[in-house]
Amino acid sequence: MAEIPVTQDEIMAVYPKAAETMADALGCDVEDIKPDVSLIEGLDAESIDFLDMVFRLERAFKVKIPRGKIVENARGDLPEAEFEQGGVVTEKGLVQLREYLSEVAPERFKTPMKVADIPRLFTPTTFCKLVVRAQKEAAAAA
Amino acid sequence: MSPANGHFAAYSFVDRIVAFDVGTSARGTYAIPAHVEAFSAALVAEAVGQLAAWVAMDAIDFRGRPVAALATETRFLSSVAPGQTLDLAVDILACDDEAVAYNGRASVDGVPVIELVDCLGPMLPVAEFDAPDALRARLALLRGEGAAPGRFGGVDALRVDVAHHVPGTLLRATLDVPADAPFFSDHFPRRPVFPATLLLDTQMRLASALVREAGVAVYGTGPAPSPSRATHVKMRSFIGPSQRLALEAGLAFPGDGVVRAMLSAKTDDRLVATARLEFPARPAAPR
Numbered sequence: 001m002a003e004i005p006v007t008q009d010e011i012m013a014v015y016p017k018a019a020e021t022m023a024d025a026l027g028c029d030v031e032d033i034k035p036d037v038s039l040i041e042g043l044d045a046e047s048i049d050f051l052d053m054v055f056r057l058e059r060a061f062k063v064k065i066p067r068g069k070i071v072e073n074a075r076g077d078l079p080e081a082e083f084e085q086g087g088v089v090t091e092k093g094l095v096q097l098r099e100y101l102s103e104v105a106p107e108r109f110k111t112p113m114k115v116a117d118i119p120r121l122f123t124p125t126t127f128c129k130l131v132v133r134a135q136k137e138a139a140a141a142a
Numbered sequence: 143m144s145p146a147n148g149h150f151a152a153y154s155f156v157d158r159i160v161a162f163d164v165g166t167s168a169r170g171t172y173a174i175p176a177h178v179e180a181f182s183a184a185l186v187a188e189a190v191g192q193l194a195a196w197v198a199m200d201a202i203d204f205r206g207r208p209v210a211a212l213a214t215e216t217r218f219l220s221s222v223a224p225g226q227t228l229d230l231a232v233d234i235l236a237c238d239d240e241a242v243a244y245n246g247r248a249s250v251d252g253v254p255v256i257e258l259v260d261c262l263g264p265m266l267p268v269a270e271f272d273a274p275d276a277l278r279a280r281l282a283l284l285r286g287e288g289a290a291p292g293r294f295g296g297v298d299a300l301r302v303d304v305a306h307h308v309p310g311t312l313l314r315a316t317l318d319v320p321a322d323a324p325f326f327s328d329h330f331p332r333r334p335v336f337p338a339t340l341l342l343d344t345q346m347r348l349a350s351a352l353v354r355e356a357g358v359a360v361y362g363t364g365p366a367p368s369p370s371r372a373t374h375v376k377m378r379s380f381i382g383p384s385q386r387l388a389l390e391a392g393l394a395f396p397g398d399g400v401v402r403a404m405l406s407a408k409t410d411d412r413l414v415a416t417a418r419l420e421f422p423a424r425p426a427a428p429r
Contacts (some may be wrong), residue, residue, distance in 0.1 A: 027376075047264070048210065048377070049376075051241055056214075056262070059260070072271050
């Protein structure tokens with residue numbers, strides 16, 4: 001599936017409410033939610049927190065976000081075998097990942113990168129983009 | 143302990159499912175055995191969660207089961223006593239191979255006991271925890287004639303050792319999860335997991351003791367104060383047999399008619415569970 005482009009303005013339009021929602025899920029102050037902080041390394045988020053955030057964002061924005069499929073979405077049109085091999089993201093996969101997670105600073109993409117470590121890259125902006133994409137998909141389907 | 147231990151007995155709280163709308167909702171019953179000493183609010187929440195788990199497992203053909211959980215809000219409305227029968231109900235908000243989201247409630251004779259709002263359970267491969275065929279057969283039994291009541295033999299009190307105590311303010315304690323306990327044979331047969339609801343029950347007792355000490359609420363000399371609400375209940379990872387947990391309960395006094403208890407559990411300095419409790423801050427009775 002082709003990636004739906006998301007602009008900075010669109011991200012900022014959802015950011016305040018999304019940040020509040022994420023802070024509530026993580027049990028932290030909204031001031032701790034910075035757009036580019038790593039949710040795992042900076043805010044101690046774990047997989048259940050991601051599930052919680054997606055669930056809360058769905059309800060807050062009345063959209064449907066595919067749970068647990070962020071990594072799958074990051075792959076885009078790239079077949080799985082080309083995206084990763086033996087649990088490690090390929091060069092081609094890394095290019096795709098950098099594009100999908102364009103909000104993440106380039107130096108945070110380590111090589112080799114394990115697929116299991118991809119969630120360490122996620123930031124609040126990553127989740128805002130999920131919301132915007134879900135809104136656009138809903139609008140397109142309407 | 144009652145001899146009724148083991149699978150579908152030692153920690154199973156649905157006797158019969160009386161209405162079942164595939165993937166959508168269910169209603170069931172659970173008769174609290176008269177022989178147990180008590181049946182805590184946390185166990186009532188467990189009963190509701192188990193009914194939701196049956197709907198969720200069935201919805202995805204027993205590929206996964208919810209393990210660990212989070213509950214956005216739990217309202218404690220009244221207490222229950224051994225010998226009473228819980229009427230359980232769940233509404234599934236969403237369910238797929240990744241997670242189940244649901245609301246649920248329990249009542250006794252029409253009196254609301256508990257309400258669970260926006261609960262979420264990650265679905266994990268069922269075969270890691272239990273035998274899928276045994277679960278299928280059990281669901282058929284529950285939806286048919288129902289299981290024989292009285293299987294639960296109670297849970298032995300868990301030992302908590304206080305490590306640091308500021309009366310009315312803060313309590314730190316250790317909880318050594320037993321190496322062996324009847325509930326592990328049911329929760330779960332293939333992989334024992336310390337039930338989150340037993341942890342919450344223990345934490346609620348610690349918080350209740352702190353609230354009594356705090357003196358902002360007048361509870362007299364009767365039973366320990368009970369929370370009216372739990373929010374942000376979240377299990378971050380499994381807790382297994384023999385693990386040592388560092389528990390912390392701290393009170394906050396936001397001044398909005400409640401006393402708030404912030405709860406956490408850590409193992410090896412890693413946060414494994416968090417929750418917040420609210421207790422009503424009752425005004426002092428006139429002397």
